[in-house]
Amino acid sequence: MLKKTGNYETTYVEGEEIPSIRYHIFQSISFVRDGFSTRMGGISEGSFATLNFSVKMGDTRERVQENFRRYILAHGFQNPVMADQVHGIRVKRVYKEDAGKNVFIPKDDSGMDGLVTNEPGITLITTFADCVPLYFVDEEHRAIGLSHAGWRGTLAGMAGETLKVMNREFGTKPEHVKAAIGPSICVNCYEVSRELAEEFADVLNCEMVYGAEKHLPEWDMNHTAYERDGKFYLNLWAANYQMMCASGIPKEQIALPDLCTCCNDTILFSHRASRGKRGNLCAFLMIEE
Ligand SMILES: [Zn+2]
Structure with missing residues (x-):
């Protein structure tokens, strides 16, 4: 049973054997299919149990590829292409001929943390274990974007960069974009250094909250950094929300996790909770054929 965080409800779960987390905000858009995996429904073992989508931590390629086959089949996705992420902000446009790259065709291209396309029938994939998935759907031009933003990518402006590339490639205007911030680490779980908390408060031009209450308000989108009992915490959801707003996406068109x-x-899978012994989740986004 998933424990919900925040004072809003933005997601629902589809499927029992191989569950997928989906966003209500995309339900009204007939041409798009979204998904976010859980640990359930795969064949991997140990700390990768069971639906692991990465070979980088030592799982076998056979198991990871079988996990992809199962999830993709169960949820109606086609022609997967995955970003080979490096905590940067490079965004790449992909086409149908890119199908299979970094999923069934190992290591074709590396160094991108975001993918965009306007071609139907190709599934964009980014991979996670606490970092923040960013989903973008341009209803006007029928184009999509999917990005990975950890603290580095968030700070470097991944949300704005993805929109910039969508604008350049498809003419996307932020006011016609619906966006979602995917499942990722909440502020209460994300203790960071004082320096990093201060840097976020500075870059986003919002004051650090000192002497915060015991339960940090993950729903407060006006603050990104907190101090409590000499420890510092970062709200990556609020940071990405602020970045999306600053890029011009209307507030009511952004779904929070x-x-x-x-x-x-x-x-x-959580990098923090497992102290690094874990598999990877994936976000999926496709324009239906
Ligand atoms: Zn948490």
Whole structure:
């Protein structure tokens, strides 16, 4: 049973054997299919149990590829292409001929943390274990973007960069974009250094909250950094929300996450909760054919 976080409900779960987390905000858009995996429904073992989508931590390629086959088949996705992420902000446009790259065709291209396309029938994939998935759907031009933003990518402006590339490639205007911030680590689970907390408060031009209450308000999108009992915490959801707003996406068109990977570490993979012994989740986004 997933433990919901925040005072809003933005996601629902589809499928029982191989569950997929989906966003209500995309339900009204007939041409798009979204998904976010859980640990359930795969064949991997140990700390990768069971639906692991990465070979980088030592799982076998056979198991990871079988996990991809199962999830993709169960949820109606086609022609997967995955970003080979490096905590940067490079965004790449992909086409149908890129199908299979970094999923069934190992290491074709590396060094991108975001993918965009306007071609139907190709599935964009980014991979996670606490970092923040960013989904973008341009209803006007029928184009999509999917990005990975950890603290580095968030700070470097991944949200704005993805929109910039979508604008350049497809003419996307932020006011016609619906976006979602995917399941990732919540502020209560994300203790960071004082320096990093201060840097976020500075870059986003919002004051650090000192002497914060015991339960940090993950729903407060006006603050990104907190101090409590000499420890510092970062709200990556608020930071990405602010970045999306600053890029011009209307507030009511942004869905926040209501799931923390670290609070739900038996169902979702969390780097923090597992101290690095874990598999990878994936976000999926496709334009239907
Ligand atoms: Zn949490």
